[in-house]
Amino acid sequence: MFIKSLFDHNYWAKDKILDGVEAIDAQHLLKPSALSYGTISGLLTHMVNVEHLWRVRCRDGQSPSRPLFDEPITEFEVLRNAWQIEEELMLAYVSRLDGPTLSEKIRYRGQSGGDFQNELWAILMQFIYHGTQHRSELALKLTELGHSAGNLDLIIYLGGSGSKGNC
Secondary structure, eight states, X not given: OHXXXXXXXXXXXXHXXXXXXXXXXXXXXXXXXXXXXXXXXXXXXXXXXXXXXHHHHHHHSBOOXXXXXXXXXXXXXXXXXXXXXXXXXXXXXXXXXXXXXXXXXXXXXXXXXXXXXEEHHHHHHHHHHHHHHHHHHHHXXXXXXXXXXXXXXXXXXXXXXSSSSOO
């Protein structure tokens, strides 16, 4: 399924970013920068919180009562483990979807209390594009710190023949 392939790539690219983050000196996690959310830790925490938010909205039709983390995560393994759980839950959810389901309207209550609706496919694409935006920021920062995450392109992930590798 097309959507499942996009999510597989999303998490492959996320893991490459996390590998790069793990390689940098821990002092850089909380060092203020021009990144969205002010620090590497702040941005990563935002990303995992938003993935949780959208997964719960798609599944339950409402926003979670609170984010997974109220403050930027300072312990890298806590972040990686939380994200692994979110990934497993999201991939299990996505693997059950079919064409008609992707066209269904998802109604959810936003964090500010307003009611919204979007087709499920659009929410899932928002999920993917949101991650791509922030991974791009982090990839640049990692490169500046001497720990590039490498090429994160979908075509590289697919390897031209469906296997992960170079195209």
